[in-house]
Amino acid sequence: MELENNTFDKSNQYVHSGKEAEPMGLTSRRSFLKTGSWSAIGSVLCVPFVFEKHSPAGLIPVQIDFADEQIGIPEKHPDLIILNDRPINAETPPHLLDDFTTPNDRFFVRNNGIPPEVSEIEANNWTLSIGGEAAKQEKTFSIAELKSAFRTYTYHLTLECGGNGRSEFNPPAKGNQWRTGAVGCAAWTGVRLKDILESVGYTDQAVYVGYYGKDTHISGSDQVVISRGIPMSKALQEETLIAWAMNGEQIPQLNGYPLRLVVGGWPASCSGKWLSRLVIRDKIHDGPKMKGQSYRVPCQPVAPGIKVADKDMCIIESMPVKSLITYPRTGATIRLTQRLPIRGHAWAGDLEVDRMDYSIDFGQTWKECTLSKPINKLAWQHFSATIQFPETGYYEIWARATDRSGRAQPMVIPGWNPRGYLNNACHRIAIKVV
Amino acid sequence: MFFSFLNKNKKPLSLDTRMRSAWHRQFSLILGAIKLVLLSAISMLIYLYFGSAIEGMFHKSEPLTTQQEKVLNAKRIQRQMEAEQEKIENGIHLATGLKVAEGWDVVRTTCTGCHSAALVTQNKATYSGWKEMIVWMQETQGLWDLGENEEVILAYLTNHYAPNEAGRRSGLNIEDIEWYILDF
Numbered sequence: 001m002e003l004e005n006n007t008f009d010k011s012n013q014y015v016h017s018g019k020e021a022e023p024m025g026l027t028s029r030r031s032f033l034k035t036g037s038w039s040a041i042g043s044v045l046c047v048p049f050v051f052e053k054h055s056p057a058g059l060i061p062v063q064i065d066f067a068d069e070q071i072g073i074p075e076k077h078p079d080l081i082i083l084n085d086r087p088i089n090a091e092t093p094p095h096l097l098d099d100f101t102t103p104n105d106r107f108f109v110r111n112n113g114i115p116p117e118v119s120e121i122e123a124n125n126w127t128l129s130i131g132g133e134a135a136k137q138e139k140t141f142s143i144a145e146l147k148s149a150f151r152t153y154t155y156h157l158t159l160e161c162g163g164n165g166r167s168e169f170n171p172p173a174k175g176n177q178w179r180t181g182a183v184g185c186a187a188w189t190g191v192r193l194k195d196i197l198e199s200v201g202y203t204d205q206a207v208y209v210g211y212y213g214k215d216t217h218i219s220g221s222d223q224v225v226i227s228r229g230i231p232m233s234k235a236l237q238e239e240t241l242i243a244w245a246m247n248g249e250q251i252p253q254l255n256g257y258p259l260r261l262v263v264g265g266w267p268a269s270c271s272g273k274w275l276s277r278l279v280i281r282d283k284i285h286d287g288p289k290m291k292g293q294s295y296r297v298p299c300q301p302v303a304p305g306i307k308v309a310d311k312d313m314c315i316i317e318s319m320p321v322k323s324l325i326t327y328p329r330t331g332a333t334i335r336l337t338q339r340l341p342i343r344g345h346a347w348a349g350d351l352e353v354d355r356m357d358y359s360i361d362f363g364q365t366w367k368e369c370t371l372s373k374p375i376n377k378l379a380w381q382h383f384s385a386t387i388q389f390p391e392t393g394y395y396e397i398w399a400r401a402t403d404r405s406g407r408a409q410p411m412v413i414p415g416w417n418p419r420g421y422l423n424n425a426c427h428r429i430a431i432k433v434v
Numbered sequence: 435m436f437f438s439f440l441n442k443n444k445k446p447l448s449l450d451t452r453m454r455s456a457w458h459r460q461f462s463l464i465l466g467a468i469k470l471v472l473l474s475a476i477s478m479l480i481y482l483y484f485g486s487a488i489e490g491m492f493h494k495s496e497p498l499t500t501q502q503e504k505v506l507n508a509k510r511i512q513r514q515m516e517a518e519q520e521k522i523e524n525g526i527h528l529a530t531g532l533k534v535a536e537g538w539d540v541v542r543t544t545c546t547g548c549h550s551a552a553l554v555t556q557n558k559a560t561y562s563g564w565k566e567m568i569v570w571m572q573e574t575q576g577l578w579d580l581g582e583n584e585e586v587i588l589a590y591l592t593n594h595y596a597p598n599e600a601g602r603r604s605g606l607n608i609e610d611i612e613w614y615i616l617d618f
Binding site for chain 2 (some may be wrong): 082083084085086106166167172173174175176177193217218219221223288292328329330331332333334338340341396411412413425426430432
């Protein structure tokens with residue numbers, strides 16, 4: 001009993017120090033939401049009129065329900081957290097990711113530029129061209145041709161932004177301050193990139209496939225917004241798709257309608273949206289956001305805050321092992337007599353998650369969760385457990401996934417890197433037992 | 435007697451009568467002018483009050499589509515909101531979320547031309563960190579030379595959006611948690 005009391009004291013200290021440090025910065029989440037929502041209103045209302053030419057399709061003021069102060073972005077759940085309204089970047093709160101397959105309106109949005117406005121007619125006339133130094137010929141397909149000439153596949157594929165969790169890095173890293181919600185796993189339907197590449201043909205010089213999309217730069221200039229790519233080995237993976245459907249529906253405009261790449265398990269920036277061209281390169285693709293420090297981490301571990309030369313930065317490939325508690329929502333108050341069910345998802349980039357554990361004593365002891373097999377390779381897995389709390393008080397549930405190679409999620413923030421990528425620290429929710 | 439001119443088709447009038455009818459004519463002209471002014475004033479008033487209703491009777495105005503109505507409604511709300519947004523509450527400019535302090539207006543006009551102010555307010559950095567972001571935007575995103583504004587902007591950002599010591603990982607922000615009773 002004394003030991004347990006001790007533990008509880010420690011937990012109180014932990015909470016207390018957390019409060020003093022005001023770790024999340026100058027604005028609380030609530031005040032961020034408040035200011036965030038105002039700026040979002042600003043965007044929704046002002047953009048179409050003042051900056052009409054830069055505004056994405058669909059972002060028109062009819063989205064606003066003034067009476068309810070409902071704000072949102074086209075085709076998306078109103079409770080998505082809008083981090084940035086120009087370009088649109090929005091993440092999903094953990095409890096909204098509870099579905100096995102992430103619904104289209106809950107799938108996060110990470111835009112680097114302004115999406116093109118694509119009408120149904122334009123989508124019917126949409127073409128994908130393929131070329132590049134290592135392509136044996138230049139070829140162009142309409143979406144209808146892709147559908148008719150190649151076999152169609154559907155895979156559940158996890159997409160996570162490379163910068164998901166950035167907000168916790170210290171010293172802070174610049175960019176959208178993602179918390180936990182730049183991740184989702186949907187059922188994507190399309191053709192294998194592999195089949196397309198083989199139909200075009202490529203030389204033995206081929207090392208990389210780069211993409212180009214139809215989004216435009218926020219400054220209004222005609223520069224390419226983002227053009228990233230993947231090595232041939234990933235491009236030829238069976239699950240790498242050129243997709244036109246998401247969960248059996250049209251892909252939301254903000255997620256790449258009418259055509260996009262889906263490269264499961266790798267930074268979502270590899271999965272080019274509004275896809276219009278692919279290039280088979282004889283070298284590592286060198287489009288915008290492939291070079292410098294973008295989507296790269298130090299090749300060797302570095303001390304926090306260190307300046308790293310571009311030449312010492314390496315391209316991120318597979319995302320690390322990670323998990324998310326999607327039920328209950330943080331802040332649940334339950335009675336001591338109740339056994340609390342928890343559940344969520346776990347994923348590990350190219351690998352499978354082998355084991356899932358939770359802790360209710362700040363990582364001192366761990367208990368194993370039930371963990372499902374992935375529905376297909378590169379799909380996230382689902383875990384669940386039922387917790388009996390020993391006594392009343394404040395608890396945190398920590399979740400920790402371990403991948404096939406034995407790597408587990410860290411409790412603290414993993415290796416600092418200049419741009420704040422790959423934070424896979426364990427997810428935590430707060431519970432009160434009364 | 436206002437209608438004395440109707441007499442003209444009757445038998446010839448005496449001199450006296452003619453004199454009188456001349457005076458009548460003058461008088462009725464003046465009265466007519468007054469009547470005209472009064473009538474037009476009344477019709478003006480009627481038009482002002484009921485004009486649109488009357489017009490509506492003749493003009494079958496095209497019914498607004500729901501979309502048009504929504505846009506019009508949104509424009510009205512936009513005007514309301516724009517006025518609302520220019521407000522400053524607790525030192526925060528509501529439209530942008532920027533902290534109102536020396537240099538904030540320069541930051542607003544310079545930075546929000548291309549991107550949302552949220553990209554500023556959610557970030558934290560030291561002087562050199564903010565400087566690096568400016569240089570990065572100039573090198574890759576088409577940001578222009580900021581001239582003497584650069585130091586104003588950097589001073590504002592460094593003072594108001596500075597990193598705070600968080601250690602290796604912060605505790606959960608307890609004040610931010612919205613507690614609720616979980617029924618299951």
